[in-house]
Amino acid sequence: MKAPLSWIKEYVSLPEDLGVEEITDRLTALGLKLEAIETSGAGIDGPLVVGQVLTAEKEPQKNGKTINWCSVDVGDANGTGEPQGIVCGAHNFVPGDKVVVILPGGVLPGNFQISARKTYGHMSAGMICSARELGLGEEADGIIVLPPDAPAPGTDAREVLGLGEEVIEFEINPDRAYALSMRGIARDAALGFDVPFHDPAQRDVPLANADGYPVRIEDESGCDYFVARTVTGFDPTAPTPEFIKKRLEQVGVRSISLGVDITNYVMFELGHPIHAYDRAKLTGPIVVRRAHEGEKLTTLDDTVRELDPEDLVVCDDTGPIGLGGVMGGASTEISETTTDVLVEVAHWDPRSMFRTGRRHKLTSEAGKRNERGVDPLLPPIAADRVVELLVEYGGGVAEPGVTEVGPGASPETRKPLTTITIPTSLPARIIGIDLGDDTVVKCLELIGAQVEVEGDTLTATVPTYRTDLNDPYDLVEEVARIVGYDQVPSVLPRRATGRGLTRAQQLRRRIGRTLAGAGLVEVVDFPFVGEADFDRLGLPADDVLRHTVKLANPLSSEEPGYTTTLLPGLLKVAARNVSRGQDGVALFETATVAFPVDQAAPIYGVDRRPTEEELEKLLAAIPRQPLHLAVVLAGERTRGGWWGSAETASWADAIDVVRRLGTELGVAVEVASASRAPWHPGRCAVVSVDGVEFGHAGELHPNVCKAFGLPARSAAVEIDLDFLISKVPATAAGPVFSTMPVAKEDVALIVSSDVTVAAVEAALREGAGPLLETVRLFDVYEGDQVGEGNKSLAFALRFRAPDRTLTAEETAAARDAAVARAAELTGAVQR
Amino acid sequence: MSGPNTDYDPVEVTPLKAEEVEAARDAALTAIAAANSLEELKQTRLDHAGDRSPLALANREIGALPPAARKEAGQRVGKARGAVNQALAARQKVLEAEHEARMLVEETVDVTLPTDRVPAGGRHPLTTGAEYIADIFVAMGWEVAEGPLIEAEWLNFDALNLGPDHPARTMQDTFWTEPAENHVVLRTHTSPVQARTMLTREAPIYVVCPGRVFRTDEYDATHSPMFHQVEGLAIDEGISMANLKGTLDHFATQMFGEGIVTRFRPSYFPFTEPSAEVDLTCFVCRGAQVVDAGDGQLVTCRTCKGEGWIEWGGCGIVNPRVLIACGVDPERYSGFAFGMGIDRTLMFRTGLSDLRTLFEGDVRLTTAFGSEL
């Protein structure tokens, strides 16, 4: 919201010596936040004067252009008093016109230095300026022609042009609709500096009568007040007065025609949107109602709109002629031939305005105000002000007929004023500051409320222009902002007796540190996914992972889903790192994924807490979102160097990540072979705890590496971290270990190639009995010595008794028992 | 070798003559002193203390002496051998020490050789940043609350006084899930966690909720469709704006250092009333509005554009309408809530200039921060 300071000052007696920054500081502190201060004419320096064109000779040029060789009276401003010779390319002036001249030595915005120079065969000593050249607007149809009563040639033109005027841009919060007008801003400035406010809405208006244009409201819930006034004999060619033009430009609205400009001007002045119709184009009485199914309307912006039965429309006998409160229709628009203007000022239901604006994707200055709430008493006042200006500048006659319909028109049927009762101590209590009751009352009176104190409570009757004030705490905010937010002391709350991080929160941190300690780098990625990602993973068409939560408005139509797996994103990130020159990447990401539940979440009221059953139903409709961990290892796992060559990441490194987490967390993770996309079918492990599978790890399928642009043999992991965390014992059991001497035995077993190490190891454990402390595979051999289809597994067994040194016989017996069990269960033969 | 029963005159047994014994001893001591390596000393030991050394041979002759002479000869030879052995041990010690010292010199390596065989890992600064913030509050006795990223519309909006036709809903450009009738959204703020907390816990409540949120924003240096917020919620008897200010001042100081405080400006959020924008003392110029350009000249601070303050987040007193919808008695309890961007806070604290750096997964970002912030 832009507001020229001079316009605000019309309604508030601010002290003369108050600087613009003091004003904006105070208003910012009151909640009207300063965005920017623009000063018109910034960048202009040197002699900028009023000139009067004495002669203008048209000289056609070889390039097809015609220039004016002018002699311009600039008074004594050039030091000689002689007319100044200036070449001018514009043609919107005649000799005798007063213009704006910048003389040699002057500077225009953009550091454009003016000097006398030879051009088109003349010595041009200065320039006749257009508004654009002065940085005053985009319009440059020609030079600025000043009104005939402009000051004498040679006078400094700055004042005439209103240069140096400050335009303040405010950021107005959605609740402070009143501040979308000079009236509202001036009112806050007045209360901020405790100076008198002159309400521009304070005016006597003619009483309603039966002679006005006929208007009928069929839907009073949508429009409770409709005022119509008419001006006849209006001159559609009359120019918009300079001050209106200038102010509209300052607030950022393009000047269109006198009629339209006046409605906009009054909207910015008072805050109420206004619509003007060409009365000659109206057929029959005006009717306000909701649109019918299938009705269409061509709005002012020449767009044909399909109306919704919820839309409020203004109609005549031909059907809808305007989208009430949001945008007028094209058929009854005022134009360059309009002589009879019908002025509409109506009070609309904000919610309908909001919905209609959103439905038709229409944002307008009018809609913005109507949907946030305007002063319901303004319609006759705004209408009268428009009529006054139309008559004054358009030369028309105000018809005596005044239409006022709707419950808002009469004090008897009007919605009563809002009253809010609060304990007088509430503001002090909520702000946390000492405040006398009288201060509270004064603050509320400053915003225009009528305050009655009764015992410990006060009742504030809220002024009609403060449609945002409804609740007790709304009054607290008013008191707080007037007293000043800077007065709020800094006091820590007295008590907070939390129990620290939850177990799961602690474990998540621990998992992150464990992974980082293992050389993995955490990344953060977006969760959006598309079919192409699943294709690249090689997932079958019916894979459950392809069933995603779909977004109605995805960022990219290529990625319309919320992901079910972290791998596509992480593999892309890995490839990005590789393409940026990393020889090896080891990444991890922890994030939630989502699985749809295909249930609707109810929308409840907010006047009470939902019941437990309602809450349960609500929570059940939210997609299941387990926390996943994904890891990708691509390229070098360790670097090469003087110590030896680099090691490439492999399926084993991937599985080890899960095993390592299991060890860290005290969870026994089982590993078994599996076949699952996107992994290599022969190099994929499924991991489980207590028989429940919670993820996969291993080497990626060669096609997947290719599809994502990753080095061959890249490996990956994805597990359900919530599950793993749920399996972590509450406390780790203290270990019991013997300090007796250890006895070591190595055994080499030949087994069939398809027997897993895990199976042999389990058999050895079982057979060895309680004396076995650890068993560890230390070599695998396949080759001639063990025969085709076989492999040799070498295990190191360590035995120890809790209470004694083991004898060689005991150790040998345990070893033999272990080998015997392995032979029995896996067909192992000792080498 | 002579038999023990043969009579001898001691003076006739040459090796046991005093001068012979002394000469052998002196020769041994000289040789020991001259041994310059452990190998030489080993040879010297063989020559002068070994089985065939003169003193060993002399010793063997003692038995052949008449008993009266044995004692004296024995003492003489024993003394000499003792001196030699002592010298050998001492020399051995010296030479071993020298050897060790030489070995250590020879084993010297170039310690500037690279040692980074295993590349370092790291945790993302958004993770550690959220933990850092959470810990500030946990230290004050607050707890950390969490909730899902895909959330019920009612919890994300309605329960927070953002009804279906609330103009403020358009302030937050929402990702909606299909079908729209399911009323499920990607949460646009972490505030639904506050609602969940109030719905499931009894007051007093002091929780901080760091987390990921989504809005359909353009993706550029300062905007992202996915970003991170931290919100705080305190519900207790007698909670005031002063408590809110105290809490945020403490947070600011812990996060950015002594002297960094907050400033409130009136604002509007549907879930709080009164509402405030929170500004933070500019941590670059520390509120001075100007900084030293490096040459002693003071120039306008670019971080705060000469304001001395930077925008940090929003806050306010929890709107009683929200308390009612979430089952908290507004007559008994009041509360405050605040929220700020973690990404933004992190950028302030670390000097990162492009938000996108946080989300593109370059390992160089993460490893720059290690595993704690």
Ligand SMILES: [Zn+2]
């Ligand atoms: Zn600064």
